[in-house]
Amino acid sequence: MTLLALEGISRQVDLPDGSVLPILTGIDLTVAPGEHVSIVGRSGSGKSTLLNILGLLDTPSAGTYLLDGEPTDHLRARRRSRLRGEVFGFVFQQFNLLPRRTAVENVAAPLLYARGRDFLRRRRTAAEMLDRVGLGGRADQVPERLSGGEQQRVAIARALVRAPRVVLADEPTGALDVETGAQVMALLAQATAENGAALVTITHDLSVAALAGRRFRLEAGRLSPLVEQGALGAATSDRSSA
Amino acid sequence: MTGLLGALSEAWDEVRVHKSRVVLSLVGVFLAVFAMTTVTALGQLVAQVQQESAERGAGRPATIQVNAFDPMTGMPPDAEEWDAAVADFTERYGITTAASVSYGEGLYRLPGGTQRVQTVRVSPSYGELHRKEPVQGRWFREGDRASLSPALVVNEAFLEALGVPDLSSRPTVVLGGPTPVRATIVGVVREGYGSELVAYRVDRSGGPWDDAGSVDTAQAMYGGPTTLELWVQPDQAEQVMEIVSRDLGLALGVQVDAYRQDASGMEETLAMLRLAIRGAGIVVLVLGGLGVLNIGLVTVRQRIREIGVRRSFGATSGRIFSAVMLESVCATALAGVAAVGASIVLVRNLPLERLLNDGIPLADTPGFPVAAAVEGLVAATAVGALAGLLPAIIAVRAKVIDAIRF
Ligand SMILES: Nc1ncnc2c1ncn2[C@@H]1O[C@H](COP(=O)(O)OP(=O)(O)OP(=O)(O)O)[C@@H](O)[C@H]1O
Ligand SMILES: [Mg+2]
Numbered sequence: 001m002t003l004l005a006l007e008g009i010s011r012q013v014d015l016p017d018g019s020v021l022p023i024l025t026g027i028d029l030t031v032a033p034g035e036h037v038s039i040v041g042r043s044g045s046g047k048s049t050l051l052n053i054l055g056l057l058d059t060p061s062a063g064t065y066l067l068d069g070e071p072t073d074h075l076r077a078r079r080r081s082r083l084r085g086e087v088f089g090f091v092f093q094q095f096n097l098l099p100r101r102t103a104v105e106n107v108a109a110p111l112l113y114a115r116g117r118d119f120l121r122r123r124r125t126a127a128e129m130l131d132r133v134g135l136g137g138r139a140d141q142v143p144e145r146l147s148g149g150e151q152q153r154v155a156i157a158r159a160l161v162r163a164p165r166v167v168l169a170d171e172p173t174g175a176l177d178v179e180t181g182a183q184v185m186a187l188l189a190q191a192t193a194e195n196g197a198a199l200v201t202i203t204h205d206l207s208v209a210a211l212a213g214r215r216f217r218l219e220a221g222r223l224s225p226l227v228e229q230g231a232l233g234a235a236t237s238d239r240s241s242a
Numbered sequence: 243m244t245g246l247l248g249a250l251s252e253a254w255d256e257v258r259v260h261k262s263r264v265v266l267s268l269v270g271v272f273l274a275v276f277a278m279t280t281v282t283a284l285g286q287l288v289a290q291v292q293q294e295s296a297e298r299g300a301g302r303p304a305t306i307q308v309n310a311f312d313p314m315t316g317m318p319p320d321a322e323e324w325d326a327a328v329a330d331f332t333e334r335y336g337i338t339t340a341a342s343v344s345y346g347e348g349l350y351r352l353p354g355g356t357q358r359v360q361t362v363r364v365s366p367s368y369g370e371l372h373r374k375e376p377v378q379g380r381w382f383r384e385g386d387r388a389s390l391s392p393a394l395v396v397n398e399a400f401l402e403a404l405g406v407p408d409l410s411s412r413p414t415v416v417l418g419g420p421t422p423v424r425a426t427i428v429g430v431v432r433e434g435y436g437s438e439l440v441a442y443r444v445d446r447s448g449g450p451w452d453d454a455g456s457v458d459t460a461q462a463m464y465g466g467p468t469t470l471e472l473w474v475q476p477d478q479a480e481q482v483m484e485i486v487s488r489d490l491g492l493a494l495g496v497q498v499d500a501y502r503q504d505a506s507g508m509e510e511t512l513a514m515l516r517l518a519i520r521g522a523g524i525v526v527l528v529l530g531g532l533g534v535l536n537i538g539l540v541t542v543r544q545r546i547r548e549i550g551v552r553r554s555f556g557a558t559s560g561r562i563f564s565a566v567m568l569e570s571v572c573a574t575a576l577a578g579v580a581a582v583g584a585s586i587v588l589v590r591n592l593p594l595e596r597l598l599n600d601g602i603p604l605a606d607t608p609g610f611p612v613a614a615a616v617e618g619l620v621a622a623t624a625v626g627a628l629a630g631l632l633p634a635i636i637a638v639r640a641k642v643i644d645a646i647r648f
Contacts, residue, residue, distance in 0.1 A: 116244055
């Protein structure tokens with residue numbers, strides 16, 4: 001059973017001088033529910049572009065992206081937006097907390113786009129989520145008053161608050177020192193696992209990548225397994241049977 | 243449903259979080275709406291006051307004056323015949339308000355000696371037609387015609403000449419003449435210039451004293467011809483003037499002149515004035531709106547990243563658009579409410595009657611004109627919507643991936 005499947009995904013941009021810059025070329029990748037995948041690559045290798053495509057923030061130039069086995073290329077903008085909110089949670093390198101909103105308001109923010117009970121109970125849900133990342137006592141602090149590690153924990157709570165099926169983390173430890181980064185990464189892995197959500201982590205830090213069940217390397221827009229292991233073979237056979 | 247609530251609470255949060263910026267950008271809108279609403283309200287009040295004071299003199303629009311006299315002798319028609327003909331006429335054409343008025347003089351025994359005073363003899367309905375608002379006591383009513391002691395409404399100078407402070411002592415005054423009679427003062431109006439005495443007396447009181455107080459027959463003749471006043475719809479005035487001359491003339495065999503005498507031109511002048519005020523208000527409002535737009539444009543650029551983040555939460559384009567838009571509308575609507583509130587407080591506390599109406603209470607004391615308040619709110623909201631449009635479009639156009647790139 002595949003949750004996300006990229007088949008021959010390419011992404012290129014037209015530069016102002018008329019030339020075409022390929023960023024991603026022929027990417028094949030599957031993500032199963034609840035699994036932890038990491039992608040390592042140097043700066044400029046196309047990691048964020050790949051993650052944005054996975055999160056329906058960007059569209060590929062070629063190839064097929066299947067979400068729950070359904071192609072995503074014909075989705076209307078509105079449906080894409082809703083799917084993005086319901087299926088994915090994002091964690092960014094720069095935390096990207098909403099300035100001047102308290103921690104609990106930040107965590108509740110994604111629920112503004114939910115419907116019914118989820119929307120109406122957003123504050124309570126957010127407070128519970130903050131407790132889970134160990135920041136229950138700082139709920140009314142604004143991000144400007146929190147340390148980097150704390151901000152990223154708020155961001156993790158925010159990414160999980162709508163109970164997404166996939167968390168996409170783009171260099172979640174990139175702005176933190178090594179020790180704090182390790183703690184935050186452990187929290188992220190643990191919290192997503194508790195939620196039963198899949199986690200795709202992008203990083204240039206091999207020790208962070210090592211936490212994942214499956215690891216890939218992105219180099220010059222091409223994806224290759226970082227360490228050969230059985231899981232990759234299983235995923236490939238999954239896809240052929242689907 | 244929760245979508246709308248969500249957009250609203252999002253916009254509200256935005257306003258709340260950026261209080262000082264929002265407040266600053268709204269100063270212009272606040273001032274514009276405040277000025278416009280106040281000026282509109284005052285304009286309407288002044289118009290009302292002017293209209294009332296014009297109507298006290300000339301009657302409310304449209305008042306038609308009707309005079310009848312025998313073309314040979316110049317004498318007025320017989321009173322009873324005239325009354326019957328008028329009653330017949332008003333009933334036939336459904337004219338609800340008609341009054342009679344005649345100007346004359348009367349002799350009054352005042353503490354300083356007997357004095358001639360200009361006396362207007364009117365029917366009770368004259369009060370409604372000329373917006374008579376007594377500052378003390380009351381205006382005439384039908385029953386006064388049958389009262390044994392003729393009812394008088396006098397001005398304040400008269401009361402002073404009589405040497406009584408107010409009506410609490412139920413003052414009376416003796417009307418001189420061949421058959422003197424004691425009249426009761428039932429009301430006081432603010433009227434006349436300086437120390438000029440003015441008295442109103444109800445017409446056709448029917449008692450033996452009816453002619454008492456008239457200086458002499460010649461004098462009565464001079465002021466005597468009773469004028470009939472008819473209050474009709476302004477657009478029917480021409481028609482009524484024609485009919486009344488013809489019908490009454492035929493019925494009584496006398497010449498009947500009818501003419502309109504209220505200030506019909508004033509409405510146009512006032513309409514012009516209001517138009518000018520509104521024009522100025524709109525200019526100020528547009529300037530205020532440009533201020534809001536300017537700050538909206540600056541901040542939407544600063545907030546592109548935040549908008550990108552909201553996109554990652556699943557915000558649709560529509561949602562982004564309406565949030566930015568609503569934020570602007572919420573803010574200016576709030577400024578509008580504050581401005582209208584401030585305007586109401588100001589206008590309510592202005593001593594309008596003293597400033598505009600020589601201290602005479604206004605007949606229909608106008609409250610704060612609802613139209614002006616509504617207009618202010620609508621204008622503020624519309625400015626918010628217009629000023630929010632461009633930032634909202636920019637917000638929607640922003641490319642998410644560029645917005646969250648660092
Ligand atoms: N819209 C665009 N126009 C031009 N070039 C682009 C565009 N988007 C991405 N690129 C280029 O594509 C390459 C990959 O970008 P991307 O942001 O995916 O890299 P990354 O692997 O996330 O790098 P980093 O580790 O520094 O975040 C970069 O060289 C970048 O300059
Ligand atoms: Mg990147």
